[in-house]
Amino acid sequence: xxxxxxxxxxxxxxxxxxxxxxxxxxxxxxxxxxxxxxxxxxxxxxxxxxxxxxxxxxxxxxxxxxxxxxxxxxxxxxxxxxxxxxxxxxxxxxxxxxxxxxxxxxxxxxxxxxxxxxxxxxxxxxxxxxxxxxxxxxxxxxxxxxxxxxxxxxxxxxxxxxxxxxxxxxxxxxxxxxxxxxxxxxxxxxxxxxxxxxxxxxxxxxxxxxxxxxxxxxxxxxxxxxxxxxxxxxxxxxxxxxxxxxxx
Ligand SMILES: NC(=O)c1ccc[n+]([C@@H]2O[C@H](COP(=O)([O-])OP(=O)(O)OC[C@H]3O[C@@H](n4cnc5c(N)ncnc54)[C@H](O)[C@@H]3O)[C@@H](O)[C@H]2O)c1
Numbered sequence: 074x075x076x077x078x079x080x081x082x083x084x085x086x087x088x089x090x091x092x093x094x095x096x097x098x099x100x101x102x103x104x105x106x107x108x109x110x111x112x113x114x115x116x117x118x119x120x121x122x123x124x125x126x127x128x129x130x131x132x133x134x135x136x137x138x139x140x141x142x143x144x145x146x147x148x149x150x151x152x153x154x155x156x157x158x159x160x161x162x163x164x165x166x167x168x169x170x171x172x173x174x175x176x177x178x179x180x181x182x183x184x185x186x187x188x189x190x191x192x193x194x195x196x197x198x199x200x201x202x203x204x205x206x207x208x209x210x211x212x213x214x215x216x217x218x219x220x221x222x223x224x225x226x227x228x229x230x231x232x233x234x235x236x237x238x239x240x241x242x243x244x245x246x247x248x249x250x251x252x253x254x255x256x257x258x259x260x261x262x263x264x265x266x267x268x269x270x271x272x273x274x275x276x277x278x279x280x281x282x283x284x285x286x287x288x289x290x291x292x293x294x295x296x297x298x299x300x301x302x303x304x305x306x307x308x309x310x311x312x313x314x315x316x317x318x319x320x321x
Pocket of ligand 1: 094095096097098099100101118119120121129130131132157158159160180184206207208209250251252253254255256257258259260
């Protein structure tokens with residue numbers, strides 16, 4: 074094969090229009106970059122400012138609908154949604170304040186529902202794919218993170234329920250559930266407390282934290298034709314930590 078031929082070879086997401094919520098975050102940026110390299114036209118949104126980022130608050134249904142409508146108007150179709158917006162708030166379960174509970178569930182779970190349903194409605198009958206960003210602590214609980222764990226456990230059932238009902242429309246719905254990634258709040262904690270990083274690395278069977286690219290490659294896989302028969306699945310990408318650390 075000549076160089077020119079290999080350069081023009083088709084890429085896994087050529088011609089696909091993909092929306093990403095939480096696009097200004099560490100994982101969001103990595104996912105956008107990965108999907109663009111795979112050939113997709115990617116439109117990111119976030120509640121905070123970011124380079125080439127649309128404004129959208131996932132807790133506000135009208136804001137999500139506006140974002141999706143804008144993608145359709147500008148690009149003609151929407152083939153995939155990656156629901157990645159998320160927050161963490163820490164508290165012991167006994168002290169957890171109701172407003173904090175509602176905030177975390179509102180962004181992580183209700184916000185993901187808004188994004189996925191708006192996207193599914195916008196997919197024009199030619200099928201599509203939705204990927205939620207869950208968490209390994211949606212599978213096993215962790216101390217002082219009850220609202221987050223419940224929101225991410227909810228994501229797994231949201232994906233399964235939507236997968237069941239949307240399969241006849243050709244829409245696949247899956248979850249990528251990261252372990253401890255060098256991104257977002259985790260990265261901040263480990264920068265401030267290197268001893269916690271070392272302790273965590275000792276617990277993770279693979280022996281190191283996850284890099285954002287190791288999550289975005291799995292998102293690309295689930296969006297691509299390589300995963301054409303995968304729906305209602307949670308792909309846990311955690312270096313095996315759930316096997317060693319149940320109970321947080
Ligand atoms: N970093 C990790 O170790 C880790 C592990 C498991 C799962 N996750 C999940 O991955 C996703 C991305 O996390 P990250 O580590 O990149 O964190 P991050 O804080 O860098 O990114 C999260 C993004 O979500 C955005 N966001 C918050 N509220 C929003 C709202 N109402 N509307 C729209 N956007 C909103 C934030 O502005 C931010 O840009 C989250 O869902 C998180 O729960 C992260």
